[in-house]
Amino acid sequence: MRPKIVVFTGGQEEHAALSRESGTWMCQNIPRSAYDVTPVEVTSDGQWKVPVGTLPRGGDVARTMEMLFKATAPQEPKKGLERLLAKNVDSIITLLRGKGGDDGAMHATGDMLGIPVAGSGQHTSQHAFSKHHFAHAISHIAPTPYTQLLPHNEHTEDSARTIWQDFLAPFFIKPVNGSGSHGVVRVQQFEQLQQSIAEAKNSKKDILIQEYRPGLELSVTVYSGTDTVPHSLPPTIITPKAALFYTYYEKQRKAGAHFHGVHESDSPLADQAEAIAEEVYTSLGCSGIATIDMIANDGTIDVLELNTIPSFHVSSPIHHQLQQANMHPEQLLKLAYSL
Helix, strand or coil: CEEEEEEECCCCHHHHHHHHHHHHHHHHCCCCCCCCCEEEEEECCCCCEECCCCCCCCHHHHHHHHHHHHCCCCHHHHHHHHHCCCCHHHHEEEEEECCCCCCCCHHHHHHCCCCCECCCCCCHHHHHHHHHHHHHCCCCCCCCEEEEEEEEHHHHCCCCHHHHHHHHHCEHHHHHCCCCCCEEEEEEHHHHHHHHHHHHHHHHHHEEECCCCCHHHHHHHHCCCCCCCCCCCCCCCCCEEECCCCCCHHHHCCCCCEEEEECCCHHHHHHHHHHHHHHHHCCCCCCCCCEEEEEECCCEEEEEECCCCCCCCCCCCCHHHHHHHHHCCCHHHHHHHHC
């Protein structure tokens, strides 16, 4: 019997589109000649669509997944899990963002069930998921932009005025627990700040106020396999086409940004970025595949965030990095996930 891999995709509405694209990419590049692959879609209201069978060894994966999910009725997670475990499950790959993904919940579930979940474990995922904890955890490795934490229960009428005095516009407001740049606002006007604080208070979300750092936005993908030694793909320089920064909206677009490799003349910058990324990866106990986002300016590199559940699709930085490294996606998955 061939080993069975379950790939979770979908999830919370704000992340579902990117998660589905990543799930399709993953199912396309797992070597189905050697593994049975079952995709599971989590709906926006938290129900599970668990198909009875597995993906065929060949054919159009995107079309097959679309048909499977159309034909599969959603169930409560408990029933979905029972259906999933009716047959042997050898490993899980989660591409959910937020709940069930980079918050570490799926890894905790896998630990309870004795089923390996690919990628960084529960505690590492939780540390990376909280931008506030992450900044403190890597303070000994590399600088991060100056931030202030504003808990939702401390939002007052004077908060906006105090922040406006402490930070020089433009600056960013970010959800403390978030991923994929969702909910990030580049504040240039006082009214934007007031609105963002009011929305955070109403939704009971803690936020970070973060200074703006000019420079080149870099993404470095780090992976490790059974040897636990971190390896980097070539860094990507990201230049948004129509936005002031690489927004969540730009990440969803097929051509939302230009991707460039680091020129040979700037190889010291690439070496420095890779060294920082690998140290962050190792220090926080990452495994599998993770991406580290940075800003480089005048010889200094600031770390922005760590993504333990990266986006995998043809318009993502990882796809560009694989092309730069002349590496097939299947090769990356074999090395990182021991497939």
